[in-house]
Amino acid sequence: MIRTAAIDCGTNSIRLLIADVDDDGRSLTDVVRLMRVVRLGEGVDTTGRLSSAALDRTFTAAREYADLIGLHGADRIRFVATSATRDAENRDEFISGIRALLGVVPEVVSGDEEAALSFDGALSVLPAAASPTDESLALVVDLGGGSTEFVVGTSAGVTASRSMDMGCVRFTERYLAADPPTAQEIATMESEVRRLITEASADVPFDRVSRLIGVAGTITTITAHALDLPEYSSADIHGAELDQERVWRASTELLGMSRQSRAALPYMHPGRVDVIGAGALIWRTITAHLADATGGRVKTSVASEHDILDGIALSQNRKTTQ
Numbered sequence: 660m661i662r663t664a665a666i667d668c669g670t671n672s673i674r675l676l677i678a679d680v681d682d683d684g685r686s687l688t689d690v691v692r693l694m695r696v697v698r699l700g701e702g703v704d705t706t707g708r709l710s711s712a713a714l715d716r717t718f719t720a721a722r723e724y725a726d727l728i729g730l731h732g733a734d735r736i737r738f739v740a741t742s743a744t745r746d747a748e749n750r751d752e753f754i755s756g757i758r759a760l761l762g763v764v765p766e767v768v769s770g771d772e773e774a775a776l777s778f779d780g781a782l783s784v785l786p787a788a789a790s791p792t793d794e795s796l797a798l799v800v801d802l803g804g805g806s807t808e809f810v811v812g813t814s815a816g817v818t819a820s821r822s823m824d825m826g827c828v829r830f831t832e833r834y835l836a837a838d839p840p841t842a843q844e845i846a847t848m849e850s851e852v853r854r855l856i857t858e859a860s861a862d863v864p865f866d867r868v869s870r871l872i873g874v875a876g877t878i879t880t881i882t883a884h885a886l887d888l889p890e891y892s893s894a895d896i897h898g899a900e901l902d903q904e905r906v907w908r909a910s911t912e913l914l915g916m917s918r919q920s921r922a923a924l925p926y927m928h929p930g931r932v933d934v935i936g937a938g939a940l941i942w943r944t945i946t947a948h949l950a951d952a953t954g955g956r957v958k959t960s961v962a963s964e965h966d967i968l969d970g971i972a973l974s975q976n977r978k979t980t981q
Contacts, residue, residue, distance in 0.1 A: 662690070664733035665971035666724060668757075668765065670700030670743040670804025670828045671930065672876065673717055675724045676968045677731050680975065687972055690731050694876075695720040696930025699753075700743030700805045704829045709747045714756065721760045728761070735975045738765040739967070741773050743805050746824075770822020773967060774808040777801035778817050780970030781874050781963045797870040798863070800945055801966055802877045802938055804828035807945075809863045821859040825852060827877050827931075827938030835937050839917050845940065852944045865952040871959070874966035876931060877938030882962040883926035885909035891926035897964035903950050906960060910943035 665676045677691040697716040744767045757765045778799045801808040805826040811819045834848035879896045885905045914936045922932045
């Protein structure tokens with residue numbers, strides 16, 4: 660057993676997992692699991708740069724994480740940065756700051772590697788009934804702040820993937836200015852989401868998929884809304900299976916709410932209030948597309964609380980055994 664520290668730094672949030680990886684190399688026991696919404700990618704879609712304020716927020720969270728790692732100890736640390744950092748022309752400033760705080764060089768991973776890590780993390784902890792077999796294909800969708808990863812695979816691993824530049828932060832900034840969004844804003848954004856899904860189908864065989872798994876905060880929050888939870892509960896959300904109609908209804912409700920109404924929801928993280936509408940529109944479009952592409956065969960989606968962060972932690976064990 661080894662103790663690993665995994666950090667996932669995305670467009671909207673930075674998350675820490677300190678966990679013990681069991682000897683089988685596939686099971687994690689959490690020690691610390693923490694998220695801070697820092698909005699690193701704020702404005703990147705427009706300026707192409709990470710702002711000073713966003714960097715300061717991220718470095719503050721990284722200091723907190725460095726203290727926790729020191730307290731609990733870790734044999735290995737891996738820091739993965741994704742969409743916002745890939746897109747930023749001043750990403751070296753970010754890399755230098757993280758290296759000074761944590762003693763590791765953050766890896767700005769490609770969309771393909773991000774997809775593979777998300778797939779590995781999602782499947783590592785799903786109930787057996789929700790996992791693919793060697794004969795069936797699962798589609799894992801990781802809907803982030805700056806990008807969405809589509810990953811198809813079996814229990815043996817990834818067979819196809821595609822990362823698209825659409826996410827809840829990026830598309831809120833680009834399309835949804837009104838509160839709540841106007842019908843025209845929604846129509847314009849939905850058209851672009853459909854175009855990008857169609858583009859992704861060149862690499863991702865949506866029509867052959869037999870199971871849909873959604874990961875990351877947008878999808879788990881939509882699931883919490885669909886379940887009408889009295890508070891955010893990972894235990895209730897993880898593994899929850901919803902039919903496409905419930906996903907559509909919950910997503911449409913969130914999209915049509917004002918920011919004030921969203922903020923009042925008991926399971927809504929403050930850092931998601933202003934971007935959940937765009938995320939909901941993306942997710943409802945993806946689930947509807949998959950139902951159509953499979954001729955109605957895939958009518959449900961499973962939410963997973965475990966994603967790229969778990970994949971990062973598991974990858975550390977593989978590095979020690981290779």
